[in-house]
Amino acid sequence: MSIRTTPASLLVTGGAGFIGSHYVRALAGAADAPRVTVLDALTYAGSTADLPLDTVEFVHGDVCDAPLVDRLVAAHDQVVHLAAESHVDRSIEDAATFVRTNVLGAQTVLDAALRHGRAVVLVSTDEVYGSIAHGSWSEDAPLAPNSPYSASKASADLLALAMHRTHGLDVRITRSTNTYGGRQYPEKIIPLFVTRILNGQDVPLYGDGRHVRDWLHVDDHVRGIELVRTRGRAGGIYHIAGGTERTNLELTHALLELLGADRSRITHAPDRPGHDLRYSLDDSKIRTELGYRPERDFSGGLKEAVDWYVRNQGWWSPFSSRP
Template sequence: MKSVPRILVTGGAGFIGSHYVRTLLGPPGPGHAHAQTQAQVTVLDRLTYAGNPANLDPVRDRPGFLFVHGDIRDADLVDKLVSEHDEIVHFAAESHVDRSILGAAEFVRTNVLGTQTLLDAALRNRISTFVHISTDEVYGSIEEGSWTEDAPVRPNSPYAASKASADLIALAYHRTHGLDVRVTRCSNNYGPHQFPEKVIPLFITRLLEGGRVPLYGDGSHVRDWLHVDDHVRGVELVRTRGRAGEIYHIGGGTELSNRELTSALLDACGAHWSRVDHVEDRKGHDRRYSVDWTKIREELGYRPGKDFATGLAETVAWYRENRSWWQPLLGRAAL
């Protein structure tokens, strides 16, 4: 009889990590769209400004769930936890580009040194699988076409550079030590429970409050949008069926310019373009991201299941109905 996997999820109180945990352990239904997995799950999270324990309330009483408040850079704590688990799914990261521009030190400490601390513990304790969650931003900008997994990394922001560094270290542990490392690189995520510093929840919460929203530069920057539900489904495919030492792109299939996204958000919130402030462009702002997800489709059967119009409408409805979740966070979201 196959044993129940013991999975350590870092950053599991954040937006994507908590959705992954709720998907593994929660009942099917809204916010838990996939059948639950038989697993023991421990969440390790430092609960920085973007971590929210309330994100885990739906599964807090599930059998096999444990929450540990701690830092992935704490080598003794990490070693103890890793020794009690079979697999690691590593979401923990500082992830806001604007904050990395203002100060890169915390991004290097958490994203690079924290990842290295986890990898060392995984190696010592012979972890069977280490899934490292990364981003399409490691590639820099692409004018046309889409990156494949063998494209070189050319990050432009301190955030993206810290993630690219972590990716390379993780893959080096596979090549040097034979550790089963699998890297995922996703496009821009959206959905419920996203901290209101990122563009979609930032716009929704400000518009619902009667406020104004910023549009960088000429608004022609292009991103591919991926619902968090599809993202965590892709991560689970990589964890259960992916190959050691491989990179897998997880895309959403909806490319929009920031101006097109703004228009969609204004419509969804019943607001007018008069509520938009055109602001100076971000330093080093990449013009376009686009990942080719042929590999994960052909190898693992991944396809995004949430069309953007439906996903955005559901996301706006969630924020409209859950003001008690996001209103206390607004002060922490301000740079």
């Protein structure tokens, strides 16, 4: 998959992670591809194996390393800031790591961008709004995060907006729904359940599985990010949604069916503390202003993702023994 872009020199933080590496590969496939540098700390969920190293420069480093970030931001025209800790369960056990990476890391990037007059796209999440029983959040809805992860992402969003309002910094924020696809570290529900089924294990479903998520294919997500980078307004917030809501139980049934596994493989784990029941984003703004439409059908995209894990056990099996 390639995306249409405009020439520029681009710094992508967190570019060796799931969404970041898909974004970088999509940029590399564009006819008018920008010069891309990836900054990534290569924590447990990042790997240079997912990057087109023949076409991008890779820098191994910490997004909180202010001198390093300053040098890299100064050498590029724009920044797409994806570097983040993103797993809610881990944030419940270790909030400090999330505050450091997600809040201090964002501040470090924003400060450097302000010094050098660079535009920043900050990639965020629907979880900053908390749970919504009916309807969908618009971009002007109040933030009400319920986990350390979402609180850290909301803090980064507010810092970015403050930098725009106080200093006029060109910052654009994307907030997306749950993203899926190949090459996703097996701690999120789809790769976790698929790899457990392939390993002959049961799948631990939180509570009764009634939690609702909207699913967005990673290809659609990176197209949305690129639309915001190339066409978005400074200070703008843009929702990127997939338009496919499923309960976690419905999703689990679909995964079991695709893998020919019986529903007896489901075990019900105690629900996560503070677990949001439903997320839903109104994405009419990015559709109207920037022409975004999700292109990937969920049933086909899910099958493709499952097939990727079936074919690439060598990629994910080393992760099975990681904490």
